[in-house]
Amino acid sequence: MTPQMLTTFALDSLQDLSCQTADTIIDVRAPAEFAVDHLPRAINLPVLSDAERARVGTIYAQDSPFAARKIGGALVAQNAAAHLQNALASHDGAWQPLVYCWRGGQRSGAFATILSQVGWRVQVLQGGYQSYRRHVVDMLYKAPLHHRFILIDGGTGTAKTALLHQLAAAGAQTLDLEGLAQHRGSLFGATRAAQPAQKLFETRLAQNLIALDPAQVTFLEAESSKIGERLLPPSLWAAMTSATRIQITAAPAARAAHLTGAYSDLTDDPAQLACVIAQLRSYHPAALIDRWFALIDQKDWHVLAAELIEMHYDPRYAKATARRAAPLHRFHLDALDPAALAKTASDIIDAVT
Numbered sequence: 001m002t003p004q005m006l007t008t009f010a011l012d013s014l015q016d017l018s019c020q021t022a023d024t025i026i027d028v029r030a031p032a033e034f035a036v037d038h039l040p041r042a043i044n045l046p047v048l049s050d051a052e053r054a055r056v057g058t059i060y061a062q063d064s065p066f067a068a069r070k071i072g073g074a075l076v077a078q079n080a081a082a083h084l085q086n087a088l089a090s091h092d093g094a095w096q097p098l099v100y101c102w103r104g105g106q107r108s109g110a111f112a113t114i115l116s117q118v119g120w121r122v123q124v125l126q127g128g129y130q131s132y133r134r135h136v137v138d139m140l141y142k143a144p145l146h147h148r149f150i151l152i153d154g155g156t157g158t159a160k161t162a163l164l165h166q167l168a169a170a171g172a173q174t175l176d177l178e179g180l181a182q183h184r185g186s187l188f189g190a191t192r193a194a195q196p197a198q199k200l201f202e203t204r205l206a207q208n209l210i211a212l213d214p215a216q217v218t219f220l221e222a223e224s225s226k227i228g229e230r231l232l233p234p235s236l237w238a239a240m241t242s243a244t245r246i247q248i249t250a251a252p253a254a255r256a257a258h259l260t261g262a263y264s265d266l267t268d269d270p271a272q273l274a275c276v277i278a279q280l281r282s283y284h285p286a287a288l289i290d291r292w293f294a295l296i297d298q299k300d301w302h303v304l305a306a307e308l309i310e311m312h313y314d315p316r317y318a319k320a321t322a323r324r325a326a327p328l329h330r331f332h333l334d335a336l337d338p339a340a341l342a343k344t345a346s347d348i349i350d351a352v353t
Helices: 014-019 031-036 050-062 065-085 106-118 128-142 160-169 177-181 198-211 234-241 252-262 270-278 286-298 301-321 338-352
Strands: 007-009 024-027 097-100 123-125 148-154 217-221 244-250 329-333
Touching (some): 097 106, 097 128, 106 123, 123 128, 128 198, 128 234, 148 234, 160 252, 177 198, 177 217, 244 252, 252 301, 270 286, 329 338
Parallel strands (some): 007 123, 148 217, 148 244
16 A cells, blocks of 8 residues: 545534545544543544643643654654554555544644555544534534524423423424433432533534524423533523423322432432432421431332422422413323323424424
8 A cells, every 4th residue: 555645624614524524533632632522423542641641741841842742752653553553453445534633733643644654545634623613612602593492391200301202203303402411400310421521512412403404393301501510502592591482281190200210210329319318408498308318218209209399399490480481382291101291292293383
């Protein structure tokens, strides 16, 4: 195989990524940088580890740029060799990668040069990760969104997430914010999976928004401006606050039963559930908190869920709802099983189309 010339790929919009024909998108930044955010579909083949990157940076600041480049070059060569012998060993001569680093500079340039010398046709992302991030910021922080959002609203335990999934199954266009944030959106909403970093959450959000047809209705759950520790960016939040709503109500017993199933990870871990309940001390009398601790000890999950709905969540939901415009439609459910939710999803689609 003969060496190939390097080419650059300029990202003029986020939509350009869907037209990118590279077989593999390679992020050569350190693992910690990759974990914070990365291009969709990218894999991480770092040319400097986190420790190596810190070491080179220290040498650059305390010794000299030349010494840093010399040591950094040796480390990049060593790590590139390891990638060629392992992660890239199975690729044939037709394989075409797109490589990027932070700014499209030395790290991606060095690795891409090595790959091109092997004989692969390599593209380097012009401007690196920063060029991609600017487009995400423009979409989510600077420009208005023009999607036709309808919010699925309702008190805690009204199975809004499950209803959203039923709407998607019925062919409706949906945006699952809690799924993207890996959090169920309340004090009790943490899951066993860690939430993505804020920037990675925004990358996932931007990619989902691009995939939606703005001319069609998109259903999403009514949320606060924060899902767990992840903030909804300004453009989306502005669109949600002006969107119309569909309000879901349900029988109290059905809501309590739904909560005990949806939060089975907490009922399986009473100690963790007690820790979450303890965070409500500033909102409720000590005697009520102690009662809820006792219900945990008794594993009386249905009564605990019913009381949390009645005494904690519904009063706060009523206060928030009083400040909102009237919903577009209201649907009351006596049951929250899959069949009832599927029927409601069909009724909602019929009502708005």
